[in-house]
Amino acid sequence: MSAQPLQGDVPRQSISDLADLPHPFEAGFSEDFAALFGTAERLFKAGSKRIVVFRGEDLRRIAALPAVGNMPLRALAERAMEEAGDDQAEHDQPDVSNFGRILFNQIFTANPPLHGPTRQLLAKPFGMKQVAAFDDLVRGVVDKVLAEVAGAGEIDFGFDFTEQVTAGFWGALIGLTPSEQRQVVEQVRAMTSFFFLVRTAAETVEANAAIGAYLSLMATAIERTLAEGNNPLLATMAAEFDAITIEGKPESVALSLAANLIDGFHTAALAAANATYQLLRHPAAAAEVRADAQRVGAAIDEGLRMSSPVIVTHRYALEDFVFDDVLVPAGTAIAMLWAAGNRDPDIFDDPGTYRLERMRRYDATFGGGIHLCPGRNIARLMVHRMLARLFAPDVRIELAGPVEWITQSTMRQPYRMPARIDIMPA
Numbered sequence: 001m002s003a004q005p006l007q008g009d010v011p012r013q014s015i016s017d018l019a020d021l022p023h024p025f026e027a028g029f030s031e032d033f034a035a036l037f038g039t040a041e042r043l044f045k046a047g048s049k050r051i052v053v054f055r056g057e058d059l060r061r062i063a064a065l066p067a068v069g070n071m072p073l074r075a076l077a078e079r080a081m082e083e084a085g086d087d088q089a090e091h092d093q094p095d096v097s098n099f100g101r102i103l104f105n106q107i108f109t110a111n112p113p114l115h116g117p118t119r120q121l122l123a124k125p126f127g128m129k130q131v132a133a134f135d136d137l138v139r140g141v142v143d144k145v146l147a148e149v150a151g152a153g154e155i156d157f158g159f160d161f162t163e164q165v166t167a168g169f170w171g172a173l174i175g176l177t178p179s180e181q182r183q184v185v186e187q188v189r190a191m192t193s194f195f196f197l198v199r200t201a202a203e204t205v206e207a208n209a210a211i212g213a214y215l216s217l218m219a220t221a222i223e224r225t226l227a228e229g230n231n232p233l234l235a236t237m238a239a240e241f242d243a244i245t246i247e248g249k250p251e252s253v254a255l256s257l258a259a260n261l262i263d264g265f266h267t268a269a270l271a272a273a274n275a276t277y278q279l280l281r282h283p284a285a286a287a288e289v290r291a292d293a294q295r296v297g298a299a300i301d302e303g304l305r306m307s308s309p310v311i312v313t314h315r316y317a318l319e320d321f322v323f324d325d326v327l328v329p330a331g332t333a334i335a336m337l338w339a340a341g342n343r344d345p346d347i348f349d350d351p352g353t354y355r356l357e358r359m360r361r362y363d364a365t366f367g368g369g370i371h372l373c374p375g376r377n378i379a380r381l382m383v384h385r386m387l388a389r390l391f392a393p394d395v396r397i398e399l400a401g402p403v404e405w406i407t408q409s410t411m412r413q414p415y416r417m418p419a420r421i422d423i424m425p426a
Contacts, residue, residue, distance in 0.1 A: 033340040042324050050333040056344035056362050063369030067321040069111040071314045076103050094204045098211040105250040105259035114246045121237050123374035131377045138385045141168040150423045154400045157419040162269040170264050175225030187214040188265050195411045218258035267309050268379040270413050272386045275303030280399050285356040289391045296388045298356050304365045308339035312410050338364040396422045
């Protein structure tokens with residue numbers, strides 16, 4: 001396989017269209033992605049300006065190419081308008097101004113030279129070694145939320161537990177009041193359709209309003225905490241942000257943090273819910289974890305492999321390049337189907353089966369390359385502490401009904417996950 005920038009005239013190999021698959025397939029919504037791996041193809045077209053990458057090794061290679069960057073804001077804005085409702089005339093399209101604002105302030109729309117220093121704002125304080133300093137805080141938040149839901153009967157596990165934990169953690173770090181934490185959980189829930197591949201006009205209006213309210217609340221709280229002058233973490237971030245002089249940087253450190261922490265609130269909570277769901281579906285594995293806390297890490301690896309919270313993200317060809325003898329022109333959108341990479345039969349034996357003993361050979365859960373999620377270490381710490389407590393010997397957790405999953409989304413997210421949690425007497 002070749003993967004290098006374009007040099008000279010390279011014959012273009014044809015790429016099959018995703019629509020030509022022999023079996024029905026909706027990108028990102030299949031449980032096992034068998035329709036993709038049942039072909040000999042390495043890439044698929046998805047329209048005239050987009051390709052789909054799904055094999056594990058190809059995802060790794062393409063993510064590492066300098067010619068492949070983040071989707072710039074302009075391209076993302078065009079997609080947002082397309083998704084806002086095809087049945088509306090152009091002048092009737094709903095307002096998506098807050099979509100543009102949150103994307104502008106995210107690192108996921110930045111490319112070199114801006115990408116590196118803005119990414120470091122989050123990557124530096126939450127590196128693999130640094131996250132240990134937050135362990136006591138995470139444990140305390142998990143215990144507090146668990147005490148609130150234990151014995152309460154049926155709960156929505158995502159909304160009532162995992163999302164409250166992530167809000168409690170980030171709220172403590174940046175200075176959110178309890179009322180603000182509750183509002184953030186509700187706002188993040190209300191912007192769920194922001195992650196949809198196709199939205200109705202009503203869904204677009206709701207998500208746009210929720211994003212605006214979220215950005216306003218978060219930026220105001222961060223600026224308030226900075227003004228108080230007693231938060232070294234935020235003060236360091238603010239100083240490093242001010243040192244960035246590259247054109248096109250986010251509006252402010254407060255808005256940059258607010259925009260990027262949507263993944264801290266939302267995606268980390270989904271990861272914990274999805275890993276828990278997989279354990280609850282496999283009682284023998286759950287019993288093994290309950291008997292040996294050292295198995296929590298394996299449960300996270302396998303749970304997120306089976307139910308990756310991020311199904312697909314988009315990259316962008318910054319220049320022409322050749323991959324597997326295929327010319328990919330500059331300006332091509334590249335759908336990186338990470339969840340499929342976690343089900344690649346060339347990497348995982350019997351990929352549709354949950355195996356706690358599976359060796360960790362490959363992980364596409366948090367992306368790859370220089371755009372690897374900068375918050376992955378703190379997200380994993382939160383997921384680990386949640387599962388370790390939920391599957392401790394004195395806790396009983398069970399599903400209280402069927403779990404219905406959202407489709408047509410870039411995220412693997414349940415509408416609702418009914419559960420019951422009880423703490424057993426000593």
